[in-house]
Amino acid sequence: MMLTGSQIFVEVLAEQGVDTIFGYPGGAVLNLYDELYKNSDRIRHILTAHEQGAAHAADGYARATGRTGVVLATSGPGATNLVTGIATAYMDSVPMVAFTGNVATSLLGRDSFQEAYIEGVTMPITKHNYTVRRVEDLADTMRAAFRIAQSGRKGPVLVDIPKDVTANSCDFTPKPPEPVRTVTRYDEESVLKAAEMINAAKRPLVCFGGGVRSAAGCQPLRDLLAKAEIPATYTLMAAGVLAYGEPLNLGLLGMHGCYTTNKAVDEADLVIAVGTRFSDRVALKPETFARNAKLIQIDIDPSEMGKNVPIDLALIGDATYILQAILPHVAPAKHPEWMAQIREWQKKDYKPTDSDTVLKPHQMIDEICRQAGPDAVYVTDVGQHQMWAAQYLHHTKSRGFLTSGGLGTMGFGYGASIGAQIGLGPDARVIMLTGDGSFHMNLNEGCTAVSYDLPIITVIFNNQVLGMVRQWQTSFYGKRYSNTDPHRRTDFARVAEGFGAKGYHCETPAEFKAALADALTQKGPCWIDCRIGKDEKVLPMIPGGGDIADIIME
CATH class of the missing domain: 3.40.50.1220 (TPP-binding domain)
Incomplete structure (x- = not known):
């Protein structure tokens, strides 16, 4: 049957079992978005606030479900805004397919409006990538992308589609998904x-x-x-x-x-x-x-x-x-x-001290685990809170802890939380742990969580400094705190309310316990701003280049 490139795009997505994609529209992908509109009963599109948030959402969806995450962005800045999210997925071996639009093939290489050579940009951070120059190649290229993303060591694949390819037509033959290749080289x-x-x-x-x-x-x-x-x-x-x-x-x-x-x-x-x-x-x-x-x-x-x-x-x-x-x-x-x-x-392991009056990270995490229960899925940004989460969360699920490990991407958490919540469904309990530094990176995705009524609870370990970098400056740089105290006055509870979410401000364990209990009853997103001491440390710690003889315990 004769189909346009945009129709082929939707048919192959459905053929590969894709029911959800994350993205942001633009001129080069208008044909694709028009076809997605016509097929909204088959494929759900989640509109994020920024393409980086969409990439992290596709990543979080894949980590939480084991399925391939899919993200779609327009040409030029839309495509380049995916780069950090693609690199994050690449470093952590997450199966993802990123589709980008581009200018028409006749305009490639002419510095056209919103043109970027995204295939070259992403070559080092993808398992494979393609630019589709003929509509006749689109279907099989998309199929290869999904197969490669899940085969062997999993990872992201990028497919760049010029606008004229989405408008041109060719004969299309449906095919079942190809089996995932299993690597076995042992005897x-x-x-x-x-x-x-x-x-x-x-x-x-x-x-x-x-x-x-x-x-x-x-x-x-x-x-x-x-x-x-x-x-x-x-x-x-x-x-x-x-x-x-x-x-x-x-x-x-x-x-x-x-x-x-x-x-x-x-x-x-x-x-x-x-x-x-x-x-x-x-x-x-x-x-x-x-x-x-x-x-x-x-x-x-x-x-x-x-x-x-x-x-x-x-x-x-x-x-x-x-x-x-x-x-x-x-x-x-x-x-x-x-x-x-x-x-x-x-018996020699590090044991942090408790407090009845001030918020301590390990006690906060104990309280979160107690109230949220064993089926909760935890997502983190990057920094001290990430390490506290890894150390103290009562992990019970193999896909219950989502974090950026290899690239260490600050701002990963909220997009990934959105993807996890979408992938697991509205009844799943997704809790995002972040620091004030990381959260400032991509808190704009709060509007996405509100738009889709996602009951994500965000716990902000707010020490009002860039905590992990400051900890290194304390230990190794003579307490010269260069640019790790941003002097921000952000009231996260009020910002949450401005987005349409529910906000809380906590300074004591009792306040946190009550705020979390209330947040767990809400139907939409909640932000809990928790003030912790700026000198709280992640311990133990072995300095880079050291070993067990160099461990810092206090």
Whole structure:
């Protein structure tokens, strides 16, 4: 059948199972938006306040649901406004397809109005990208984009569509979605070797990252831990894969991980790394990381093997299938001496002080978990509040903690919260934790949350400074606080009311408890402005380039 490029665009989206996209209209994509209007019963479009918010929303949708997030923007500044969101998804291996409009093919390369070479701009931050120059290529290019986004190591793909391509016509033939490709490059010998190393270990430790969450399932990891009594630690991207309070869950690893996890890595005789790339926030000093251990690395991306730390055995593929292959060859085991040593180390872990009169971050997070319950989904921006969330949230869901890990994008949280709420539905409880610095970046998306009646609760850890940078200035720069006190007078509660949301202002634990309880009864978005001390620190901390010997506990 003969269809225009815009009709093909909608048909392929539907063919790929897309029912929601996020975006912002403009001249180069008017044909696409006209067709979306005609098909609003098939595909829901969420209009954000800014294209960056739309990109983060598509990202949050993908992280919360496991489905591919889709974002649409116009040419020029619309396209370039997606860049930070695309890079955020790329660093954290999030499946997303970004569609951008562009000037007509006859105007490309002529510095036309609102023209940008977005394919070249995004080449380093996408798995693949395309400029579609013929309407006959549009359908198959879109199909390839969705397949690539979900295959192997997941990530974003960009498709740039000139305006004349959306207006031209060609014959269109529907096709079912192509199967996602599974990467498997390990052999039976490697599987047996891994099991042999696990069976021989006296002090084994599993270190897992976001690749476990992206894999086909988390259960084989849990089965391995239980069968061989192996304690586990995780990176920021994997918080929630193991439930809070599980005996074998030691907690967060790395720069702001606890003393026990970092000490266990230092003393282990075998480290099984699953779906983690050993970033500089985990292996802060690569030459001493796991210095006493043999190291098995399991990852879907062959380029990550031994990239940051030396390894003894590599198994390339989906972590779920590799662990399923290893499990039958692992002997049931107990490690009482190793577990006893770990319990002794846990007595030395940092414990923050409580207060009945002033707001303390760890107590606020305890209260949030108590009131919101185990099914809540938590989204963060980037900074001190992000680390406090990773340390103290009572994680119970593998997709219940959404944060920007690799790129560390301030302003990520509100857009991602919107995407998560849309993806999970109105009955889901989405709570966004942010700092006043991060929130100022993209709080304009408050109007989006109001427009769609999204019951997102935003808790603002407001210390009126750029807290994480200030903490570094305190510890390493002689308390020279260069530009980390912005002297802002923003009244977030009143700003919330101006958007049409409900706002609260809290300075004591009692006020926060009451505000949160009330917010949980509201049908729309709420902002809770919580005043915390500007000298609150994220502890413990291992300075960049250090190891367990350099840990700061107070």
